[in-house]
Every structure is written in C-alpha cells, then in structure tokens.
Amino acid sequence: xxxxxxxxxxxxxxxxxxxxxxxxxxxxxxxxxxxxxxxxxxxxxxxxxxxxxxxxxxxxxxxxxxxxxxxxxxxxxxxxxxxxxxxxxxxxxxxxxxxxxxxxxxxxxxxxxxxxxxxxxxxxxxxxxxxxxxxxxxxxxxxxxxxxxxxxxxxxxxxxxxxxxxxxxxxxxxxxxxxxxxxxxxxxxxxxxxxxxxxxxxxxxxxxxxxxxxxxxxxxxxxxxxxxxxxxxxxxxxxxxxxxxxxxxxxxxxxxxxxxxxxxxxxxxxxxxxxxxxxxxxxxxxxxxxxxxxxxxxxxxxxxxxxxxxxxxxxxxxxxxxxxx
Amino acid sequence: xxxxxxxxxxxxxxxxxxxxxxxxxxxxxxxxxxxxxxxxxxxxxxxxxxxxxxxxxxxxxxxxxxxxxxxxxxxxxxxxxxxxxxxxxxxxxxxxxxxxxxxxxxxxxxxxxxxxxxxxxxxxxxxxxxxxxxxxxxxxxxxxxxxxxxxxxxxxxxxxxxxxxxxxxxxxxxxxxxxxxxxxxxxxxxxxxxxxxxxxxxxxxxxxxxxxxxxxxxxxxxxxxxxxxxxxxxxxxxxxxxxxxxxxxxxxxxxxxxxxxxxxxxxxxxxxxxxxxxxxxxxxxxxxxxxxxxxxxxxxxxxxxxxxxxxxxxxxxxxxxxxxxxxxxxxxxxxxxxxxxxxxxxxxxxxxxxxxx
Numbered sequence: 042x043x044x045x046x047x048x049x050x051x052x053x054x055x056x057x058x059x060x061x062x063x064x065x066x067x068x069x070x071x072x073x074x075x076x077x078x079x080x081x082x083x084x085x086x087x088x089x090x091x092x093x094x095x096x097x098x099x100x101x102x103x104x105x106x107x108x109x110x111x112x113x114x115x116x117x118x119x120x121x122x123x124x125x126x127x128x129x130x131x132x133x134x135x136x137x138x139x140x141x142x143x144x145x146x147x148x149x150x151x152x153x154x155x156x157x158x159x160x161x162x163x164x165x166x167x168x169x170x171x172x173x174x175x176x177x178x179x180x181x182x183x184x185x186x187x188x189x190x191x192x193x194x195x196x197x198x199x200x201x202x203x204x205x206x207x208x209x210x211x212x213x214x215x216x217x218x219x220x221x222x223x224x225x226x227x228x229x230x231x232x233x234x235x236x237x238x239x240x241x242x243x244x245x246x247x248x249x250x251x252x253x254x255x256x257x258x259x260x261x262x263x264x265x266x267x268x269x270x271x272x273x274x275x276x277x278x279x280x281x282x283x284x285x286x287x288x289x290x291x292x293x294x295x296x297x298x299x300x301x302x303x304x305x306x307x308x309x310x311x312x313x314x315x316x317x318x319x320x321x322x323x324x325x326x327x328x329x330x331x332x333x334x335x336x337x338x339x340x341x342x343x344x345x346x347x348x349x350x351x352x353x354x355x356x357x358x359x360x361x362x363x364x365x366x
Numbered sequence: 367x368x369x370x371x372x373x374x375x376x377x378x379x380x381x382x383x384x385x386x387x388x389x390x391x392x393x394x395x396x397x398x399x400x401x402x403x404x405x406x407x408x409x410x411x412x413x414x415x416x417x418x419x420x421x422x423x424x425x426x427x428x429x430x431x432x433x434x435x436x437x438x439x440x441x442x443x444x445x446x447x448x449x450x451x452x453x454x455x456x457x458x459x460x461x462x463x464x465x466x467x468x469x470x471x472x473x474x475x476x477x478x479x480x481x482x483x484x485x486x487x488x489x490x491x492x493x494x495x496x497x498x499x500x501x502x503x504x505x506x507x508x509x510x511x512x513x514x515x516x517x518x519x520x521x522x523x524x525x526x527x528x529x530x531x532x533x534x535x536x537x538x539x540x541x542x543x544x545x546x547x548x549x550x551x552x553x554x555x556x557x558x559x560x561x562x563x564x565x566x567x568x569x570x571x572x573x574x575x576x577x578x579x580x581x582x583x584x585x586x587x588x589x590x591x592x593x594x595x596x597x598x599x600x601x602x603x604x605x606x607x608x609x610x611x612x613x614x615x616x617x618x619x620x621x622x623x624x625x626x627x628x629x630x631x632x633x634x635x636x637x638x639x640x641x642x643x644x645x646x647x648x649x650x651x652x653x654x655x656x657x658x659x660x661x662x663x664x665x666x667x668x669x670x671x672x673x674x675x676x677x678x679x680x681x682x683x684x685x686x687x688x689x690x691x692x693x694x695x696x697x698x699x700x701x702x703x704x705x706x707x708x709x710x711x712x713x714x715x716x717x718x719x720x721x722x723x
Contacts, residue, residue: 050626051547055555058540058596065593066562069573076573129389132382139383145709146390149397152705154655156673157697160680161400164687170412172399178415238392246713299566302657306680321568328572329662337572345569352564 073345076338083332094339104340106315107323113225114233114319115297121237122293123286126244131278133245134252144249148242155239159306162235163188166307187231191313193223194230226316232303240296244289251285252278280364287363291355298348301325320344397698404505404692411688426502430494442493446486453479483707505692509679513689514667515696518675523700525587525671526653529594533649534642537600542630544601545608546616559598567658575662589663590671594653600645607641608634643711651701672697 081087166187199211301321311318328337406420583589
C-alpha cells in the first residue's frame with residue numbers, strides 16, 4: 042500500500058529550472074500582453090495608451106504588407122516542405138543500399154546555422170558571378186538578379202516566356218488577374234527555395250520514421266491484388282502516414298511564420314519593393330531599430346495569435362482527415 | 367503469386383539512386399562552393415564564368431597530392447586509422463558496460479579513441495605541410511585575426527559549452543523531480559511547462575530584452591547563457607530517459623540510506639549518459655546557431671557570437687565574398703565536423719525526439 046507522502050524537497054530540485062523558465066518564458070509572455078497596451082519608446086518611460094498601438098498597427102500598410110509577404114512565404118514553402126521530403130523519404134524507404142549515407146548528406150544543411158547558409162545562398166544568387174546564373178546561362182537563359190527582382194514569380198516567368206519564346210498567352214493571362222495572384226516576388230521565392238533546401242533533412246527523417254511504421258504485409262497483399270505504384274501510395278501509404286504528415290504540416294507552418302534570419306541576411310533592407318519584409322522582420326525593425334517597444338509588443342501578440350489561430354484551424358480542418366489506426 | 371520481375375526492380379532501384387544522388391549533390395553543392403570560394407582572391411571570386419579551382423588551390427594540390435608528399439599523407443592517414451581502430455578495440459576490452467561505476471581507468475579508455483582522432487588530424491595536417499596549408503588559408507587568417515572571428519569563435523564556443531553544462535545540471539535536476547518524486551501540483555506544473563513550448567520565440571523577444579535591461583545583463587555573457595540554462599524541451603527529454611530507469615533502484619537506494627542527490631549523481635546520471643549526450647548535442651547546436659537572440663542582446667564587438675559577427679561582417683564588407691565564405695566556414699564547419707564524428711548518437715537522438723510528436 043503506497044502512502045501519498047509528499048516530498049517537499051522536490052521543489053528544491055525544480056527551483057533553478059523554474060526560476061529560469063518563469064523569468065524568461067512565462068513572465069515575458071504576460072509582460073508582452075500587457076506591454077501591448079503601452080507606449081514605450083525606450084528610453085522614455087512607458088505610458089498607458091490602451092488599444093492605440095493596435096489601432097496604429099492595423100492601419101499601417103507596412104504591417105499588412107508584411108503579413109501578405111509572410112502568407113506568401115508560408116503558402117509557397119509549405120507544399121515544398123511537405124511533399125519533397127515525403128518523396129525522398131519514400132525513395133529511401135525501399136531498403137536501398139547506402140541509406141545511412143543519404144541520411145547524413147540530406148541532414149547536413151539542417152545542422153548548419155541559418156545565417157551562414159543564407160549568406161552562401163546570397164552568393165549563389167549573385168547576378169554577375171553567382172553559380173545559379175552561370176547554370177542558367179548554360180541553358181540559354183539570361184542573367185537574373187534574384188534577390189533584387191520584385192516582380193511576382195508567376196508574372197516574371199510569364200514575361201520571360203513571352204520575351205524569349207514569343208508565347209504570349211501566359212503573359213496576358215497573368216496580366217489580367219489581380220496582383221496577389223502574380224505570386225511572391227522572385228526575391229521571396231529565392232528565399233523560399235533556400236529555406237526548403239535547409240529544412241529538407243529533418244522532415245525526411247520524420248517521414249522515414251512514419252513510413253517505417255507502415256506494415257509491409259499491406260503492400261505485399263496489394264501487390265498480389267495487382268495494385269500499381271500509385272494505388273499503393275494513395276490507398277495505403279498516404280492514409281497510414283497521415284499522422285506524420287499532419288505533424289510535419291503543423292510544425293512547418295509554425296516555423297514558417299517565424300522566418301527571420303534568412304531575410305535579414307539575404308535582403309537586409311526588406312527586399313525589393315519591401316517584398317521580403319516578413320512579420321518578424323517588421324517586428325525586429327520596430328523593436329530594435331526604432332525602439333518602439335510597446336508597439337512591437339503589440340505586433341508580437343498579433344503574431345502569437347496568428348500562429349495560434351493557424352494551429353487551431355489546422356487542427357479543426359486537417360486533423361479530421363488524419364487516419365489514426 | 368507473381369514474382370516481381372528482377373530487371374524492373376533493378377531499373378527502379380537505379381532510378382531511385384539517380385534521383386537521390388542528384389538531390390544529394392544539390393544538398394552539398396552550396397557547401398562545396400562555399401569552400402571553393404573561401405580560397406579565392408577577390409578577383410577570382412567575382413569572375414564569370416565561375417572558377418572552381420582557384421590559383422591558391424591549384425598550387426596547393428600541386429604541392430601536396432601531385433607530389434611525392436602524397437605518400438607521406440597516405441601514410442599519416444593509414445597510421446591514424448589503424449591507431450584509432452586499435453584504441454577502439456582496447457576500449458572494448460577494458461571497459462565493460464555492466465560495471466556501473468565511473469573510474470578514471472574507464473574514462474581514460476573511453477576518451478582515448480577521440481584523442482587519437484585529434485592526434486591523427488594533427489599528423490595528417492603536418493603531412494600536408496604547414497606552409498602549404500598556410501598559403502591556402504589566407505582568407506581564413508584575415509577573417510580570424512583582422513576581422514576578429516577568432517574572438518567570435520571563442521565567444522560562441524564558451525557560450526555553447528556554458529549553456530550546455532548549465533542545461534545538463536538544471537534540467538536534469540528538474541526532470542529528476544518529475545520522474546521520481548511526488549509533490550503537490552506535479553501534473554499541473556508539468557502541463558504548464560509543456561504549454562510554454564508552444565510560445566514562439568519572437569513573442570518573447572521584447573519583454574526578454576526589457577527584463578535583461580532591468581537586470582543589467584544586457585551586453586554581458588550572462589544574457590547569452592542563463593536564459594538557455596534550462597528548457598522545457600530538456601526537462602521533457604530527460605524525464606523520458608529517467609522514467610526508463612526502474613523505480614526499484616531508487617527505492618532500494620533510499621532504503622540503503624543514499625541521499626536523493628547521491629542517487630542522482632552516482633547512479634541515475636551514469637545510467638542515462640545517452641540521454642544526456644542527446645540533450646548536450648541539441649543544446650550545443652542550438653546555442654551555436656542562435657542568431658536573433660544574440661543579435662539583440664549584445665552591442666559590443668567583444669561579445670559577439672560567431673553568427674552575429676557574420677551578420678556584422680556582411681553589413682560592412684558585403685561584397686568581399688571570398689572573406690565572407692571563409693567566415694561562413696567558421697560558422698558551419700565545427701558542427702559539420704562534430705556531426706560526422708557523432709552521427710550515430712545524433713541520428714538516434716533525433717529519431718527519438720522527432721517521433722514523440
């Protein structure tokens with residue numbers, strides 16, 4: 042019979058950790074919420090102004106632009122961040138030789154620091170001496186100043202096709218749709234590609250783990266019944282790894298909303314026509330370049346709620362389709 | 367039952383390999399390009415079409431791999447390899463896992479292979495010729511000395527090691543309490559901790575900065591180390607490992623009069639070395655790669671971490687890509703090298719945490 046004897050000295054063991062976590066995680070959270078209602082332009086003392094920060098925020102075109110840019114970033118990087126690793130994980134799952142070697146190679150970009158690789162990619166994207174432009178010149182495409190091109194990617198490609206090959210239908214189609222559908226700027230897509238490249242490895246590992254949980258005999262049974270590769274994927278693999286896919290989707294969304302370092306290193310001024318200014322970049326500028334702490338706290342709250350909302354939306358919509366065995 | 371045609375299987379396999387290798391090349395190409403650029407001069411870096419092998423690199427290869435020196439190099443490599451294998455074998459003979467206490471003897475033989483790795487690297491470098499290497503790494507020297515990356519490297523290393531050590535102790539103590547002890551509100555506290563994991567870092571930036579200002583810690587090492595001294599992730603991870611240790615061991619130790627701390631240090635920690643290693647790896651990498659935090663919390667050059675130093679370097683010399691690439695290599699190489707040496711622990715640790723969801 043176990044008696045419920047409390048060990049009060051347990052609190053002593055928790056104390057150092059609790060001190061740090063409360064001081065730097067919990068208290069700041071509450072502090073942010075409260076600070077959003079103050080005007081605190083360091084070093085002037087804080088002044089209570091109620092919802093004024095939020096009023097300014099929601100009427101600031103730069104904020105909406107940063108929100109739009111962030112949504113572009115998330116929309117265009119999510120499919121790539123989920124589907125490409127899935128594809129590669131499926132290839133690796135075939136008991137190929139050298140799987141360990143491939144896992145290491147693909148994981149390498151993940152452990153490197155974002156800003157260092159962002160710099161390397163900035164160099165790859167350079168207009169004159171960049172490697173990418175060199176490869177493109179080999180296949181006959183002219184030089185593109187990736188990180189300074191503000192045209193939407195779809196428009197850019199359509200214009201390129203029109204100028205190079207005289208096929209004008211894409212161009213006229215793109216010109217007729219609202220500007221939003223012209224896509225993120227080429228500069229933004231350049232950053233998206235770099236981020237997808239960097240994050241590939243960790244999602245591959247997660248998908249591999251999920252794929253390895255699918256029982257082999259299901260595939261064998263399907264093969265006996267004459268299933269094609271597509272059948273096997275759509276009716277067996279896809280449903281059974283849906284928990285993993287959901288996990289990857291949610292984590293990638295949360296991470297994508299928080300993108301900063303790449304933008305800071307590759308387009309430190311916010312990008313051509315400010316097309317790469319994402320929310321966290323906007324936050325950084327307000328807090329640590331303009332020192333408007335109260336206003337920045339309001340931005341941080343908005344960001345937090347957006348992420349929370351996205352997670353909840355995903356939970357309500359996507360999770361219903363997740364097949365838990 | 368239809369047996370799958372083996373020639374179809376071979377073509378599919380080859381097809382898979384081709385795609386994987388192409389992808390793999392895409393993964394490493396930027397790094398190779400980074401290394402290649404880091405040994406160029408400014409003019410070579412900016413030339414079009416791009417040069418892969420700079421003059422310095424060409425001279426280096428001529429003087430080492432294409433000269434009689436290559437035998438010396440091969441000899442050094444083989445010697446180091448066999449010495450390494452020998453020490454591994456010695457370790458397996460002398461260090462038996464079922465004995466649980468940590469003695470100096472055991473520690474020595476466990477560390478010996480790693481020491482041999484360093485010795486081997488030194489020998490191989492010497493075989494290449496110090497003056498040959500010296501001429502090759504001119505950009506690295508400029509970055510290290512003139513641009514202060516030596517200092518930044520030290521800062522990052524010091525901060526990463528301190529954070530990791532602090533984490534190991536503080537998070538382990540907390541995880542110990544959660545895993546073995548009963549106390550009021552235990553579950554509530556744990557839930558609250560888990561909830562804090564969902565808070566995005568950016569939401570806390572501003573208040574953390576203000577709190578640090580109030581504490582007077584801005585622009586000191588304290589601001590870079592202490593906030594990372596404990597993490598919910600660390601507590602959660604270690605708790606999982608601790609829970610795998612049988613409760614009876616704890617109870618038996620208590621009956622034998624062992625104090626809680628005694629059990630912690632003498633029995634629990636030695637048994638959970640894999641978990642501690644995993645946490646150390648994650649914490650070290652996180653600290654080394656941390657950028658935004660270090661950016662806002664330090665103002666002077668002396669305290670910059672290597673990542674912030676890189677950003678500042680980019681600001682001031684954005685066009686000297688040959689130097690920037692050398693600096694980027696400093697940022698990236700330590701982790702890559704560590705990764706190659708410890709990949710087994712690494713991959714195991716990641717798959718364990720990744721699957722927890």
